[in-house]
Amino acid sequence: MTPGEHAPDPRGARSPAEFLARLQALKDWSGLTYRELSARAEARGDVLPRSTVANMLSRATLPREELLTAFVRACGTGPAALEEWRTVRRELEGRRGYGDASDPGEAVPEAPDPDPHPVPEERHPDPEGLGPAHEQLPAPEEPPASGELPASEQPPAPEEPPAPEEPPASEQLPASGEPPVWPGAPADEPRNPGPGARFRIRRLLVPAVAVAALVFAGVSVVAFLRDGHTGHPPRTPTAPAAGDVRIRVVGTDFCLGERRGTRSGQVYQVPCAAAGVPLYALAEAGDGRWRIASDHPDYGAGCSGLPSGGRVPGAPYEDSECGDPTRVEEFSLEPHGTPVRGYRIVPAGSAPPGGCVTVVGDRAAAWSRLAQAPCAPDAAGQLFDFDRRD
DSSP states (O other): OOTTOOOOOGGGOOSHHHHHHHHHHHHHHHTOOHHHHHHHHHHTTOOOOHHHHHHHHHSSSOOOHHHHHHHHHHTTOOHHHHHHHHHHHHHHHHHTTOOTTSOTTSOOOOOOOOOSSOOOTTSOOOTTOOOGGGSOOOOOOOOOTTSOOOTTTSOOOOOOOOOOOOOOTTTSOOTTOOOOOOTTSOTTOOSSOOHHHHHHHHHHHHHHHHHHHHHHHHHHHHHHHHTTOSSOOOOOOOOOOSEEEEEEETTSSEEEEOOTTOSSOBOEEEEGGGOOSSEEEEEEEETTEEEEEEEETTTEEEEEEBGGGGOSTTOBOEEEOTTOTTSBOOEEEEEETTTTOEEEEEETTOSSSSEEEEEOSOTTSTTEEEEEEEOOTTOTTOOEEEEEOO
């Protein structure tokens, strides 16, 4: 915040994109980082996770009013300026029929008028363009019983089908129940397949067996991946112990880390060969609980945790400064499976109980983020081990 410089004015915004640009200017004016904005909001009793602020400023859609309020207050504006931001947001929302799913620079298109001649649900449109003549006509009424129709109006007598000809003796089904010859086959072809027929049968069976083997292999791979493995041989997980660690996602080549150059503190699964930002260490917090300390090359020491007491659904698992009373920064590291397959990172004292730190999204892809989610019975995406880091 530069002394004597006025805060950006939202009243000049004519579109959601311009409104977001002024919000970014407001953050720049405040001089606060995402971490500092989140901490100031928490001190006021507002919920403003750093990742939410970053997502809000990177989008071109109007933020929710409660999110806007928490952000503008954290930037250090007064009540009058806050009301101006709210007023401009409401005007933009009403002026363009704006909604979260609409394009930021356009009004929401009106729904087309209903078809004045809709097709009833139980009928189908004419598929071949044959018109009304294609529709089934009602059955003609029977003539009255008092008399017969004139001969000119009587329908022609249906032709009787010709009597089936007696098949030749060579084609009759024998008494033994042997099946008939397929159409097109020579009449004198022997009933029992010869060497050529057996070769054709083998030639058809080989691809069928190969396809069945591929299907079985695919099902096995899916089951293997579903159990939390990605083709790696089972390894004995390293039990938690105080000291420097590399936190690995069980059954993968991924480790936990941040994206260098961003300020959100969001933790992702990254290739272990590229992990190292930040460096992690375990510290005992008493009563069987642990702190996961982080050492970031740009932001220094911190702690992994969940913002807002973990009460936000899908709260992001992120690194931030230690000691914030509004964050969950202590965890139980609970073994899972017999024998132990890995350890769950369970938030201690989180507002919704029964949550686990989880890899969400595509668990087989790098840079999938971590967040709080309900602990699953199979612990998919929820098992970690703690390799010693030299």
